[in-house]
Amino acid sequence: MSTTTDNDRFEALDAADFAFTRRAWVDAAPARVYELVSDVSAISRWSPNADDVAFEPGAGPWVGAWFGGRNRRNGKEWTTRSQIVRADPGAAFGFVVGGAENGIVRWEWTLTPQGHGTVVQQSWKLLRLDPVLGTTHTDLDTLRRYMTNSVEITLTALAQWLAEERTR
Numbered sequence: 001m002s003t004t005t006d007n008d009r010f011e012a013l014d015a016a017d018f019a020f021t022r023r024a025w026v027d028a029a030p031a032r033v034y035e036l037v038s039d040v041s042a043i044s045r046w047s048p049n050a051d052d053v054a055f056e057p058g059a060g061p062w063v064g065a066w067f068g069g070r071n072r073r074n075g076k077e078w079t080t081r082s083q084i085v086r087a088d089p090g091a092a093f094g095f096v097v098g099g100a101e102n103g104i105v106r107w108e109w110t111l112t113p114q115g116h117g118t119v120v121q122q123s124w125k126l127l128r129l130d131p132v133l134g135t136t137h138t139d140l141d142t143l144r145r146y147m148t149n150s151v152e153i154t155l156t157a158l159a160q161w162l163a164e165e166r167t168r
Contacts, residue, residue, distance in 0.1 A: 024155035046157035
């Protein structure tokens, strides 16, 4: 008779199963949206989970640059360090939490012109399993649902901020 332990279940999980993409139309040109999303210090304007985000000294929105920030979820707070892996002005911006070599989560913004605005697509993808994020399928599915909700809030807030910017 064989028994399955929590560790066995964790090892059997596939990180690729935990990803999502959400999109929203915003009333701004792709170049303006890129300017905002690539300024990592601005993310706290829209994200309910990120705060105190800043490039490391001398770094900026280019591939290979690093930035740090503070995150919060379910009453817990922690710091992260991320590396930019994609920087295509007016088109796409992406980074990996933990760095390109051994990161844990990839975030990407893709910008597509539509009419007089932009379709902003934000993607989240778990790159590897780590017990800090959860050890069961249920844990990781809960995390994915939480992050999906966070991205929907972020996209809505970004669209609203850009609409208000046009009236200022």
